[in-house]
Amino acid sequence: MTNIPFPAPPADSAEVLALRTEFRAFLDKLLGHRSPRLRSDNWYGFSREFSRAMGQAGYLGMTWPKQYGGHERTAFERYVVVEESLAYGAPVGAHWIADRQSGPSILKFGTEEQKQTILPRIAAGELAFGIGMSEPDSGSDLAATRTRAVRDGDLYRVTGTKVWTSFAHEADYLILFCRTSGTPADRHQGTSQLLVDLRNTPGLTIKPIIDLAGQHHFNELHFEDAAVPATNLLGAEGDGWNQVMSELAFERSGPERFLSSIELMYQLIAVLQGREDEAALATIGRLTAQLAVLRRLSRSVAAMLQTRENAGLQAAIVKDVGAVWEQTLPDFARQLVDAEPDPRTAAAYAGVLANIVHNAPSWSLRGGTREILRGIIARGLGTR
Amino acid sequence: MLAEMIQRLFERSLGDSEQAQAREGQWLPGLWAEIEEMGLPLALLSEEQGGFGLSAAEQGEALRLLGQLAVPLPVIETMGANRLLASAGLELADGPAGLARADHLVLQGGRLTGTVERVAWGEHLACLAIAVGDRLYRVPATGWTLAEAGSAMNFQPRPALAIDWAVDASAPLPHCPLAEGATLRAFQIAGALEAALDMTLEHTATRVQFGKPLQKNQVVQHELAKLAGELACATAAADLAGEALTRGDVLGVAAGSLRAREAAGNGAAIATQMHGAIGFTREHRLHLYTTALWTWRDEFGGQVHWATLLGRAARDAGEAGYWPMVTAL
Numbered sequence: 228m229t230n231i232p233f234p235a236p237p238a239d240s241a242e243v244l245a246l247r248t249e250f251r252a253f254l255d256k257l258l259g260h261r262s263p264r265l266r267s268d269n270w271y272g273f274s275r276e277f278s279r280a281m282g283q284a285g286y287l288g289m290t291w292p293k294q295y296g297g298h299e300r301t302a303f304e305r306y307v308v309v310e311e312s313l314a315y316g317a318p319v320g321a322h323w324i325a326d327r328q329s330g331p332s333i334l335k336f337g338t339e340e341q342k343q344t345i346l347p348r349i350a351a352g353e354l355a356f357g358i359g360m361s362e363p364d365s366g367s368d369l370a371a372t373r374t375r376a377v378r379d380g381d382l383y384r385v386t387g388t389k390v391w392t393s394f395a396h397e398a399d400y401l402i403l404f405c406r407t408s409g410t411p412a413d414r415h416q417g418t419s420q421l422l423v424d425l426r427n428t429p430g431l432t433i434k435p436i437i438d439l440a441g442q443h444h445f446n447e448l449h450f451e452d453a454a455v456p457a458t459n460l461l462g463a464e465g466d467g468w469n470q471v472m473s474e475l476a477f478e479r480s481g482p483e484r485f486l487s488s489i490e491l492m493y494q495l496i497a498v499l500q501g502r503e504d505e506a507a508l509a510t511i512g513r514l515t516a517q518l519a520v521l522r523r524l525s526r527s528v529a530a531m532l533q534t535r536e537n538a539g540l541q542a543a544i545v546k547d548v549g550a551v552w553e554q555t556l557p558d559f560a561r562q563l564v565d566a567e568p569d570p571r572t573a574a575a576y577a578g579v580l581a582n583i584v585h586n587a588p589s590w591s592l593r594g595g596t597r598e599i600l601r602g603i604i605a606r607g608l609g610t611r
Numbered sequence: 612m613l614a615e616m617i618q619r620l621f622e623r624s625l626g627d628s629e630q631a632q633a634r635e636g637q638w639l640p641g642l643w644a645e646i647e648e649m650g651l652p653l654a655l656l657s658e659e660q661g662g663f664g665l666s667a668a669e670q671g672e673a674l675r676l677l678g679q680l681a682v683p684l685p686v687i688e689t690m691g692a693n694r695l696l697a698s699a700g701l702e703l704a705d706g707p708a709g710l711a712r713a714d715h716l717v718l719q720g721g722r723l724t725g726t727v728e729r730v731a732w733g734e735h736l737a738c739l740a741i742a743v744g745d746r747l748y749r750v751p752a753t754g755w756t757l758a759e760a761g762s763a764m765n766f767q768p769r770p771a772l773a774i775d776w777a778v779d780a781s782a783p784l785p786h787c788p789l790a791e792g793a794t795l796r797a798f799q800i801a802g803a804l805e806a807a808l809d810m811t812l813e814h815t816a817t818r819v820q821f822g823k824p825l826q827k828n829q830v831v832q833h834e835l836a837k838l839a840g841e842l843a844c845a846t847a848a849a850d851l852a853g854e855a856l857t858r859g860d861v862l863g864v865a866a867g868s869l870r871a872r873e874a875a876g877n878g879a880a881i882a883t884q885m886h887g888a889i890g891f892t893r894e895h896r897l898h899l900y901t902t903a904l905w906t907w908r909d910e911f912g913g914q915v916h917w918a919t920l921l922g923r924a925a926r927d928a929g930e931a932g933y934w935p936m937v938t939a940l
Contacts, residue, residue, distance in 0.1 A: 230805045230842060230846060231839060231842075231843060247938070310938075314934045493930045493933055493934075494930070496926055496928070496929060496930055496933050497929070497930040499926050500926065505919055507922070508918070508922030508923050508926060509915055509919045510922065511922035512869065512918035512919060512920065512921035512922030513869055513914075513918050515866060515921050515922065515937065516848075516866040516867070516868075516869035516870045516873075516917075516918070517873070518937055519851060519866040519870070519937060520844050520848045520866065520870040521844075522937065522940075524843060524844070541843075544839060544840050544843050547840055548843070548844060598829075601833040602829070602832060602833075604836035604839055605835050605836050608808075608835055608836070609812070610826040610827075610831075610832050611832070
């Protein structure tokens with residue numbers, strides 16, 4: 228039988244329940260004043276101040292060893308903090324990528340010096356990271372990367388272009404996926420990852436890419452013979468493909484893959500107060516059932532990560548099913564409530580709806596498109 | 612271990628001819644005798660109750676397997692009735708049993724009367740566990756007559772039974788038969804979807820069109836991925852409902868049951884489409900699963916019943932209380 232196993236997540240321990248209560252109170256205290264519209268930015272919100280507060284309170288690098296500034300807590304405790312942050316619409320952008328994937332990649336592949344200099348600062352909420360994977364001619368087909376790093380004494384000379392780099396104009400570092408030998412025809416061979424200092428790399432220029440919502444998250448990065456110290460090589464030269472796949476597994480596994488539009492659910496429920504409409508209640512019930520099951524699947528992935536099982540296939544399923552949930556929510560809302568979405572209004576419902584409709588298309592693109600994920604799942608089923 | 616025994620029993624004794632008989636509404640007495648001999652009707656009971664004392668995971672595996680094998684007998688209904696009867700301290704079923712909620716039944720002068728609609732294999736049952744209000748009644752077969760015939764989407768019997776019974780066995784209701792039945796159906800649905808995915812993978816691997824197996828086409832692969840997603844959701848939904856039933860959380864049962872019902876429809880549609888015309892026939896075994904899925908998804912309270920129940924709780928939780936409600940499911 229071909230059922231892809233999702234082990235039952237353990238029941239919440241007393242520590243986990245206490246952490247949830249404690250962290251909700253932390254969010255209320257720091258962020259209770261923010262509007263629904265701001266909350267609906269979800270993990271695109273960026274606040275250095277909030278990230279530093281998270282770090283000071285011990286909510287970043289939670290599972291990492293204490294010697295690198297971590298807190299040696301369980302994958303489940305981290306899961307609670309991550310999902311409560313998202314459900315609250317906290318502005319997590321200044322630590323999101325670093326805590327989720329860059330830090331874990333450095334912990335897994337980095338040198339002792341890299342771990343000691345970078346990880347404690349991520350855990351303190353002081354370092355923001357960007358993702359350096361996509362290129363103008365290499366999106367889903369990551370192995371076609373053209374950005375090239377050539378060794379020159381104790382430097383790498385980097386030439387090429389990266390795109391869709393969220394927060395590059397604000398962040399401190401980037402993990403750059405690039406080619407260190409051979410040609411794009413060599414595919415997975417000859418690729419590597421470099422740590423790039425975004426604030427202090429001669430030859431690097433960063434230009435904004437404005438999205439259709441008029442917002443500036445994305446950037447285009449031009450490297451022109453840019454000098455990166457050779458000590459910034461992450462992991463082994465030539466091992467970039469395995470490393471970047473490992474990084475993507477961190478990127479795809481979390482609850483951010485179905486909670487992007489959760490604020491719209493709250494506002495829909497607010498609008499439905501006092502309305503005794505059976506069809507509307509049934510729709511809310513069905514959506515809630517779907518959400519509860521997604522959350523269970525996602526916690527199951529967290530359980531697998533805790534025991535260090537490879538959860539790449541399960542994560543792809545959660546992201547695929549989850550993106551459908553978060554993307555179709557505005558359509559269900561539109562069947563229940565008449566409202567013209569307005570991106571500039573102060574009205575909660577119309578403003579949140581506008582922000583969600585504007586941003587929803589990106590949710591089945593980022594972190595692996597729907598088509599790529601379904602290909603991964605099909606391969607897991609043994610079809611190719 | 613129990614799973615292996617179940618697998619062996621039905622591989623030996625349940626073939627296409629038995630399925631065809633069941634489809635014509637014929638009871639399979641030999642198979643039922645084997646099921647009783649194995650003790651399956653007691654599988655959900657604790658050891659103190661005279662059962663197997665299975666873990667939640669072992670229970671789930673057995674229940675899914677019964678769905679995966681499309682067992683055409685009221686096995687899970689009997690298991691569920693026994694769990695209710697045992698929890699209430701009533702005598703266990705002495706043969707195949709059913710379970711129902713029937714608040715419209717009338718209790719007067721020590722007699723329970725009225726009609727219970729659409730009971731699986733009703734005319735062949737030994738007893739019914741019926742909830743009326745906050746009490747559970749153990750009604751023996753002598754307490755009803757056949758009121759009206761009825762059929763499920765897989766053509767198995769769903770008659771209405773006219774109850775007229777001098778009450779001699781009742782107890783406070785331990786939990787709702789609808790929640791019990793909906794939870795067990797969720798496991799069956801997950802099992803049937805597992806079988807449907809396997810058949811669909813097999814068919815699309817062996818069926819060659821345009822010079823290559825169907826599943827070498829990306830568009831087919833993506834449908835298979837969606838089917839795997841529905842299966843994952845149904846399996847997790849059944850587990851969610853099962854855990855919620857154990858702690859008496861009707862909202863959790865609603866959530867799990869609803870998502871499994873939805874997966875039944877979505878999954879059956881994909882599996883049938885991927886089989887092409889052969890999936891629309893009785894010649895291929897897929898129909899045993901699709902017609903069972905179309906049966907099970909609407910039983911023990913319909914989709915609207917459970918969805919409005921959960922939706923009303925969500926609305927009442929309000930904007931700020933919604934997320935805490937979700938994390939408690």
